[in-house]
Amino acid sequence: MPLIYKLFETVLVNIDAIVAASMLFTIAVVTFKNRTALSVFFVVLAVFSLLFLRGIVDWVCGLGGDSYIESFSFDIREAKFWASSFISIMGLIGLNPKIIAVTLTCTLALTCSSLVIVLKYKKAIYACACILVAAFSYVGMTTAEGFVGARKQVKEISAMFQRQSPLKTAKEKVDLFVYIGESTSTMNMHLYGYPLGTTPRLDALYRTEKNFFKFTDVHSTHTHTSESLLDAFSIIPDSQNPSRRIGIGNLLRSAGLRAEIYSAQSIHGSFASFSKYVFDGMDRQNDDKNRLMGNFAQETIKDHEVLARALASKGIVFFHSRAGHGDYLDNIQIELSSPIRLPSIGFHGIFGEKYSEKLQGSLRSDVESYDRAITYIDENVSRAMESVKSKKTPAAFIYFSDHGESPYTKRGHESSLFIDEMSTVPFVVYFNDAYASRYGRTVHDFSNSANKPFIRTLKQLTPTILDILQVESSTAITPPSIGSVRPDPNPVILKRKTAKGISSIRLDYRGNADLGGTGSTLGTAEPTFIYAIRHSVGEDNTICYHRADSYAKALRAANANLCLEVDMVVSGAGSLDIYHPPAAPTGLSLEHIFSIAESGRRSIWLDSKNINHKEQCATLSEYLKVNRSRVGKLLVEFPAETIESVAEIADCATKIRSYGAKTSYYVPTDLAISCSHDNSRCHELEQIISRAVESGAFSDLSFDFNGYSSISSIKVARKLKWNTWGVSVDSFSRIPRGRFDFIIIGTSNDPNTY
CATH class of the missing domain: 3.20.20.190 (Phosphatidylinositol (PI) phosphodiesterase)
Incomplete structure (x- = not known):
């Protein structure tokens, strides 16, 4: 009996694929005599539907509002990169042989039944066509539902933000440079243990600068820029009313501090969907007209060009980079990077047996391109840190990334395909000598905290910035600064709305009930769950x-x-x-x-x-x-x-x-x-x-x-x-x-x- 139930469950889960493939096979047989080419097309589509339709539907259902927002107005390069990432996972969304045997048997039985009816009643072919359209419409309806949900989410977020601030006026003057990285995972950074030399300049600074603090176990709360920075650059002033937020721009302005933001990314488009909320109150230094076109901009400005202008500014400066995003080499200056080669290991020894060298042979060059992009990032981040070091007045530096990237799986940072390195991000803090001399207690706190194996999230970034700037609050701000010896009390990441409901992953393991999930059969959350257990x-x-x-x-x-x-x-x-x-x-x-x-x-x-x-x-x-x-x-x-x-x-x-x-x-x-x-x-x-x-x-x-x-x-x-x-x-x-x-x-x- 358990076997019968298992077979019934398999058929029920894959019923849409079985119905679609059966109708396509039926139409192919009927049209074979008069339209052979069309018949062959229907057979190919039937086989594709049988193998992949269920997986595609699950993938679409797993897409959350974050994924849809990120997909608005792709430029052609980003679209090509996303398409290649999707193609690379086709093997993962296909059915396994045992399920294929069951679904193929049911498909053939349904095809034979429908053929008997069609051959007896010729007009029944129209019913087959209608059933086929209905099956494929299901995928389209799911996609449309996701887009509607995404737009609704943007409206909800817009309604969250307010300008009233709990901060007191800043008593001290401190220069701060906040370097916002893009798509940079600790997994590919030598500074964090990667065996290939992707960060030589940061490595050298870490060895020689006593006030350079590297934080491990820091996670982005999302794998897409917009929602990650939404959490990173805002606070919830009233824990009793979590639906209200204040962005970092208005927080600093209310404390009497002027801040500027420079960006190598477009000021419109998916990359900046929520930036107007979190950076409201800052002076935007975006003078490149082309970037007003958002994702349609074809000539992208490189990080080091914008960084030069940002470093010439004084006070509180935010810099949002672009390097790290795919296509990786398109977003860097080749002359300011170094080639990185993977070890001389066979393709499967690098990537495993689930990937085909014939189909995904570009994986090796993708990883090497990403690693080369990390060397360009290393050049720019260390340059910014050295600029802060040279200042004669108290100055501090923060570098982090909005989220990670997964080049070894060719999944990019798509949340519905989540895997651990998409959320493991670098987080470093540096204080120059003048800052350490004047605010020794703060430097000591960060030094102490850096040695603690706490789980941290980017939700702690805004309290960290206020801590470094010596800005006090009239009410308690949660979560705590990364410079404190308290972990994030609620380390939940990847909280997403999908067609399957709300999903999330907890990083503080409390037993099975709190493991959460990715909301998609394609995501690979196990590495993160195992990490939470180990911690x-x-x-x-x-x-x-x-x-x-x-x-x-x-x-x-x-x-x-x-x-x-x-x-x-x-x-x-x-x-x-x-x-x-x-x-x-x-x-x-x-x-x-x-x-x-x-x-x-x-x-x-x-x-x-x-x-x-x-x-x-x-x-x-x-x-x-x-x-x-x-x-x-x-x-x-x-x-x-x-x-x-x-x-x-x-x-x-x-x-x-x-x-x-x-x-x-x-x-x-x-x-x-x-x-x-x-x-x-x-x-x-x-x-x-x-x-x-x-x-x-x-x-x-x-x-x-x-x-x-x-x-x-x-x-x-x-x-x-x-x-x-x-x-x-x-x-x-x-x-x-x-x-x-x-x-x-x-x-x-x-x-x-x-």
Whole structure:
């Protein structure tokens, strides 16, 4: 019966695609004799509908008001970039083979039935056409509903803003330069641990400037500029009335402070949908007529040109950059950037097996172009910081990005396709010597806060600006400044209105009920959920990202401050390759993984597939002897077959332990699970575990969580530490995590899986 219910549910979910494809096949058969070309077209459209219509409908339903607002008045370049991003996800929205089998069977049955009727009653073909139009109209109606909702959202936001301010007049005069980045994720910045040299100038400043503070764990509240800056540059003056807001422009003006804003972006169009609300009260320094055309402007001005004018101004200056947005090279000055090359790893070793090199071969050049854009951003941001440094009067600098970008998935920053790096943004604060001398307490507070592992959001930006400017408020302002030692009390991101209702993601894990969701079957929220879990459990457990066997997936795991679990095979030539047999090696090596993990000293769970032999174990041991200190905690897992050759590798395992690594025995999964319902196998399981314990080669046991009850009943197993996998985001709150050190949470939905 459960199978029947499952089949019925599959048919019901895909009924629109089944009906549309059936009608198209019927029309194709009827028109084949007289209009062959048209018939072939209908067949192609039918196959496309069967494979992709359901996914497209889900994607359209997942689009929120933010996505629609961002799509108004695309210029041709932005439209092309968006289209290429959409094409790249077609493989993700297609049905899996099992569902195709069910839907194809139903489609053929419905096609045969409709053909019987049409052949008997010729005019029934018109009914087929009407049904077909109705099926496709559903997608159009969903899209229209989204646009209507977006326009309504703009009106609602307009009604929120007021000019009454709770601030007192500023007593002090401080120069402040606020650099608003565009589409820049920490995942691609060397300053934040990216292994490629994208930020050499900022790296140097961070090493030498004592009042340069880098904040980690900062998230944009949205993945689109307009709504992100709406949260970042406004406050809610009355917590009892959250529908009222005051923009940063009017806040500063009410405190008697004059502010200017310079922008390399158009002052009209989707990029600036809400800027008139948050920056109202500032002097706009936009003298480029072409940008009055909004998104239709063809000649875009480059960041460094506008930045030069902004840096010549005094007082409080806001600068909104454009670099970082796709197409990446179109928005930078090539001469002020540096080429960045990805490592010599095969296509699937970089991007995973879900992407096709034939269909998405441009992914490599896209990432390299984005990385090159980061070097241009590095040039401009460091130039601005050095300008602030040179001032003789108190001056401060803030750099952040409105949202991130996901070039490794070719998703850009589309919220309905959300993935973690779209919200992880850089946030740095710098104080010059004159500021530090006069406002030492504020500098101390920021220094103290930068060392705290708090979850922060861009909602804290406006309180941070007021804090730096020494502006007081007559009422309490929430959330707190990033310079305080208090985290954002309500770190909710990606709150969106979609056709499926309100969706959001909580960053402070409180159990399954608070995980939220992206409102789309296409979004990949699991990395962010796992990040929230890791942040919640702290040092109690080492939360690992499962099978980080591609360069991109390992980068994502490290960017989310997680342990990386990778599969390693020691080749006959002595190389340490990262892949999971029976897949083929791609050129990704253990050295690549260490280079990713070392900046933040991430932990590594090393699932070693063949170190049950002396030679292979020695190869790994020699590598760890030299490189062990580069990373955090290290768990080396020996394969289940090691139990047959444990005497051979015991000395090698002891050496690995002497380097500060844990050595774990992989308990055979089938045996551990079968013991729970077949007592006859429990004796065999106990014997194997006893041999592992008595060998002295292992400090730990690791096993699939589905075998937990069996292993818990074996007393000798308690002599070693335990680690587990087979845990999902949804089930994490239900496991006895106090029994484990390393815990792997499943990440099979990661688009860069290999």
